[in-house]
Amino acid sequence: MTEALSAPNSPAALRSLIRAGRWLSPTAGLTPGFAQANLVVLPHAWAYEFLLFCQRNPKPCPLLEVTDTGNWEPIASAPGADLRQDLPYYHVYQNGELVERRRNILDLWQGDWVAFLLGCSFTFEEGLLEAGVPVRHIACGRNVPMYRTTIGCRPAGRFSGPMVVSMRPIPADLVVRSVQVTSRYPAVHGAPVHIGDPATIGIADLMCPDYGDQPDVRPGDVPIFWACGVTPQAVATAAKTDLMVTHAPGHMFITDIPTASLAVF
């Protein structure tokens, strides 16, 4: 039986709680001031092309760390952590199909696996809130809406596909501020990729996102679109990698990286 717990503010303490199976919920809003990360684990045979895909598409795929082949410890972003068991839930894909949701991947881990940690928009949402910009989906307790677009990613080997974006409706008088705030954080998707008309980037119906929840758009709001960390998962799924492990949506890896240290200045 899991007792009701308030989450600790230290990343290491929260990771311990997660490892012990005592925190199984989404991580949004936890350990304020520290960056959270998307996880993608691939066999070494896919690692070069994936790394190249990230280099060519830094807005949807901002790399925070790539582990040494076979090593589950992210020595730069969270020394002592274990990427096999320090996230609440994992998704396992085989040949592009989701086959399992798991609490850890201790018994799956292979000596040729490489873990990629990618910046997550939770980090810049903290910056928006601090700057007085409302974040609608947080206010109403939903997941951010996400959409496939007609913006093509630059292909790399077997990886290619359209960019997936997240959308936040922003009051018109705060649009400029939201560009400024998020521009400071290129390591967590950075500045928006589009402002305004969804049709321009191939989105037919703003109220029908491809991932996440329906948006809460209020009168006077302008839709602002940011490159989304679902993109690399989507292209890896389309490439039908023989194996891929990711975090379960919303259940991110908590790093020791202070958000402020990611700001360009």
Added chain:
Amino acid sequence: MTEALSAPNSPAALRSLIRAGRWLSPTAGLTPGFAQANLVVLPHAWAYEFLLFCQRNPKPCPLLEVTDTGNWEPIASAPGADLRQDLPYYHVYQNGELVERRRNILDLWQGDWVAFLLGCSFTFEEGLLEAGVPVRHIACGRNVPMYRTTIGCRPAGRFSGPMVVSMRPIPADLVVRSVQVTSRYPAVHGAPVHIGDPATIGIADLMCPDYGDQPDVRPGDVPIFWACGVTPQAVATAAKTDLMVTHAPGHMFITDIPTASLAVF
């Protein structure tokens, strides 16, 4: 016989002149407003570890582009260009030793070669000069002084070693401005890695650089150190890659990338 030519201001026109063998000089100061790049070519068997080294050490190794394996065209940074013949001079290394200086590598190029283009400090020097910050080595027609330091790079596979830095003596009242200006360009080494006492980063004698020319330090100048693009060449040489091709020092690749487009904002 090469007639005296003034360099064209367009990157494509200058690359044509270079390809025709009519421009054989260093490229510093040419095509103002466009980024120049360091070239490192490695066989595919070394490419993943080198790409990972660049990911882990973005200040000395800011990647502008990585070509597809076997492809000599930098399709993102200079479509139509040919990295086998559009630089004035190339250096060829075997097992870590410089074995040849060449006008082109047309007959050497192999189907498993990968070309890496890395940002070059010529780009931020333009920004310093525009901001009224004197750049001493340019003023006296010398090469920038460069030093091995005790700052360790994060290793990646067979690549490891100390960071190499370049040094520019800056008048004390312009030190802050020089930090601000170069911070805008992370894609070309970005902000300094050290300001002041050379001994702090393991430099015994500022007047005896390990590469480049002796500095011109004037009364009231403060030495400022930036991560240097010689770093990746130095670690690749130390790793004794079976083969590596680079630009000859000072003879860079001219991209079509406007300098202004590299500014973070």
